[in-house]
Amino acid sequence: MIKVALDAMGGDRAPRVIVEGAAWASQTFDCHIVLVGKERNIKKFLDKTDYVKDKISVVPATEVIEMGEPGALSVRRKKNSSISIGIDMLKKKEVDAFISAGNTGAVVCAAMLKLRTLPGIERPGIGIIFPTPKKPCMMIDAGANIDAKAMHLLHYGIMGSVYSKYILGRDNPTVGILNIGQEESKGTEVIKEARSFFEKTNLNFIGNIEARDVFTGKIDVVVTDGFVGNIVLKVMESFADASSRFLKEELTKRLLPKIGAILSLPVYRAIRKKIDYSEYGGAPLLGIDGRIIIAHGSSNAKAIKSAVRAASEYVAQKLNQHIIEGMEVVSGR
Amino acid sequence: MIKVALDAMGGDRAPRVIVEGAAWASQTFDCHIVLVGKERNIKKFLDKTDYVKDKISVVPATEVIEMGEPGALSVRRKKNSSISIGIDMLKKKEVDAFISAGNTGAVVCAAMLKLRTLPGIERPGIGIIFPTPKKPCMMIDAGANIDAKAMHLLHYGIMGSVYSKYILGRDNPTVGILNIGQEESKGTEVIKEARSFFEKTNLNFIGNIEARDVFTGKIDVVVTDGFVGNIVLKVMESFADASSRFLKEELTKRLLPKIGAILSLPVYRAIRKKIDYSEYGGAPLLGIDGRIIIAHGSSNAKAIKSAVRAASEYVAQKLNQHIIEGMEVVSGR
Numbered sequence: 001m002i003k004v005a006l007d008a009m010g011g012d013r014a015p016r017v018i019v020e021g022a023a024w025a026s027q028t029f030d031c032h033i034v035l036v037g038k039e040r041n042i043k044k045f046l047d048k049t050d051y052v053k054d055k056i057s058v059v060p061a062t063e064v065i066e067m068g069e070p071g072a073l074s075v076r077r078k079k080n081s082s083i084s085i086g087i088d089m090l091k092k093k094e095v096d097a098f099i100s101a102g103n104t105g106a107v108v109c110a111a112m113l114k115l116r117t118l119p120g121i122e123r124p125g126i127g128i129i130f131p132t133p134k135k136p137c138m139m140i141d142a143g144a145n146i147d148a149k150a151m152h153l154l155h156y157g158i159m160g161s162v163y164s165k166y167i168l169g170r171d172n173p174t175v176g177i178l179n180i181g182q183e184e185s186k187g188t189e190v191i192k193e194a195r196s197f198f199e200k201t202n203l204n205f206i207g208n209i210e211a212r213d214v215f216t217g218k219i220d221v222v223v224t225d226g227f228v229g230n231i232v233l234k235v236m237e238s239f240a241d242a243s244s245r246f247l248k249e250e251l252t253k254r255l256l257p258k259i260g261a262i263l264s265l266p267v268y269r270a271i272r273k274k275i276d277y278s279e280y281g282g283a284p285l286l287g288i289d290g291r292i293i294i295a296h297g298s299s300n301a302k303a304i305k306s307a308v309r310a311a312s313e314y315v316a317q318k319l320n321q322h323i324i325e326g327m328e329v330v331s332g333r
Numbered sequence: 334m335i336k337v338a339l340d341a342m343g344g345d346r347a348p349r350v351i352v353e354g355a356a357w358a359s360q361t362f363d364c365h366i367v368l369v370g371k372e373r374n375i376k377k378f379l380d381k382t383d384y385v386k387d388k389i390s391v392v393p394a395t396e397v398i399e400m401g402e403p404g405a406l407s408v409r410r411k412k413n414s415s416i417s418i419g420i421d422m423l424k425k426k427e428v429d430a431f432i433s434a435g436n437t438g439a440v441v442c443a444a445m446l447k448l449r450t451l452p453g454i455e456r457p458g459i460g461i462i463f464p465t466p467k468k469p470c471m472m473i474d475a476g477a478n479i480d481a482k483a484m485h486l487l488h489y490g491i492m493g494s495v496y497s498k499y500i501l502g503r504d505n506p507t508v509g510i511l512n513i514g515q516e517e518s519k520g521t522e523v524i525k526e527a528r529s530f531f532e533k534t535n536l537n538f539i540g541n542i543e544a545r546d547v548f549t550g551k552i553d554v555v556v557t558d559g560f561v562g563n564i565v566l567k568v569m570e571s572f573a574d575a576s577s578r579f580l581k582e583e584l585t586k587r588l589l590p591k592i593g594a595i596l597s598l599p600v601y602r603a604i605r606k607k608i609d610y611s612e613y614g615g616a617p618l619l620g621i622d623g624r625i626i627i628a629h630g631s632s633n634a635k636a637i638k639s640a641v642r643a644a645s646e647y648v649a650q651k652l653n654q655h656i657i658e659g660m661e662v663v664s665g666r
Contacts, residue, residue, distance in 0.1 A: 070518055180560060183401065211567030212571040214571070228560070228564055230544075231561055231564070232565075235545075235548075235572075236568065238545040239569065
């Protein structure tokens with residue numbers, strides 16, 4: 001049975017929603033979940049759920065890395081944090097994957113320090129998956145590496161393509177570089193160099209892609225550096241929130257208040273569902289020699305459950321093996 | 334009377350909507366509009382409107398720079414294009430301002446080549462204005478300068494602050510740098526350097542601002558480089574479009590189709606209005622020794638009318654004089 005370590009202390013509403021998500025996952029998926037964190041606290045919430053007894057265990061971690069702490073420093077200082085202990089377990093192969101909705105910078109740093117990267121890959125990338133009218137799309141990197149070099153972008157394209165193929169089931173996934181225009185002449189020097197690298201590969205590379213085409217479902221994998229990717233992610237999220245808020249307000253304001261409130265609920269829910277990132281669980285941290293899923297800080301129980309599913313798929317599909325093979329094909333080995 | 338040159342050939346639906354917008358502006362504002370472009374074409378559409386005769390004139394331009402053409406090259410080659418001739422008129426002070434919904438790269442290049450920048454400013458920036466629940470916010474640069482240095486970001490902050498004060502009426506506007514976290518340690522080297530520059534000024538600098546806080550109305554001026562700014566703009570636009578589409582679909586799907594269609598109209602329109610960039614007209618190209626407003630390629634007649642208003646305000650408020658003064662204060666002259 002696949003074994004997943006889950007950081008019980010990471011996220012805005014931890015440990016409660018993390019524990020609830022784990023309990024839900026234990027009822028749904030065929031895997032064992034190890035909750036890492038403050039034992040008494042975890043057990044208090046766990047006892048309130050209907051979790052499957054032999055599919056959840058607890059490993060104590062006395063420290064917590066808070067959301068605002070600087071990543072590298074906190075990992076070095078807090079050796080008994082849930083993030084450090086969870087990744088140590090991954091390193092010792094006591095678990096197959098690790099999930100955290102906590103401090104992303106700390107997770108990336110701990111992964112780099114303790115696990116290292118896959119052969120040929122210099123920097124890992126966070127691959128987020130978001131819905132489009134046609135099919136889900138992966139954007140990589142969403143914030144692991146803010147000073148990406150052209151070669152890093154190429155590796156993101158290879159890893160995203162592998163993920164898209166083996167997890168999202170795309171045949172020959174299309175890959176593009178996020179840019180401010182479609183023309184070859186557009187973009188930064190790093191992007192132009194990355195473009196020349198991509199053109200020499202056997203990836204289904206379609207060149208530059210503009211932000212407005214990302215959400216139409218035209219493309220399977222969008223490659224960008226972690227700074228731009230993180231900002232795009234945040235803009236998407238705040239727009240999704242603002243849109244549902246506007247909608248609720250307008251519906252209740254413009255119809256008889258009661259009718260408006262009743263009518264607004266299903267519509268509101270349908271829209272939320274379409275733009276609900278919790279459907280897709282967490283984002284894989286690709287390129288690390290180990291399997292890590294980064295869940296959103298504001299994850300609810302459902303998002304945590306989805307993250308457990310994502311971690312299981314990551315393991316079952318032997319994704320890292322396929323990434324290594326993908327890198328070998330590109331480097332001509 | 335303020336005199337504004339308007340590129341009649343720029344934009345997705347030019348010259349029709351440009352001419353219609355000009356006619357509308359002639360009925361509304363106290364300014365003279367010079368339509369630059371293919372004379373017969375312009376006159377054909379102009380004759381179909383109720384424009385105020387002595388407030389609109391036409392200056393012929395035989396060439397058109399298309400949307401996809403590379404900026405610098407097209408400006409050099411097409412000396413008789415509406416963009417070249419419009420900016421030449423600005424240089425000769427035959428008009429007070431120039432507006433184009435055409436090829437942004439060509440407008441920026443022509444402005445740099447023919448008009449130069451204001452004292453001390455190396456690179457101009459496009460300042461877009463967008464709505465938030467509280468008040469409109471300016472983001473600068475939205476795409477003029479994709480390899481911005483720290484000093485350019487400082488100048489964008491100064492220019493944005495001046496615009497916010499004199500045009501948007503903000504008292505002591507707040508200025509922040511768009512970043513992936515609020516902590517000082519976050520961001521690229523360019524951002525960290527720019528931050529240290531800002532801290533030495535008398536601007537109301539609040540440090541880093543995250544993308545999610547941009548749309549809440551917390552801040553008056555958001556500083557970013559043209560690559561990130563352009564991508565943020567495009568993401569905002571595509572999300573605004575996608576949200577209205579989702580909404581219309583859901584409302585008509587979930588209620589009786591006819592009732593849904595009737596109910597959806599006012600709600601749909603209200604949402605569109607809230608996220609409608611045409612309310613704010615075009616974006617000023619700040620830092621140029623001349624007054625240029627860049628309108629969106631998909632501008633409708635109303636957006637063109639708003640752009641004429643924005644150009645008039647730019648002139649009336651003596652914005653460039655205030656920018657020069659702002660630069661002098663910062664450089665301690």
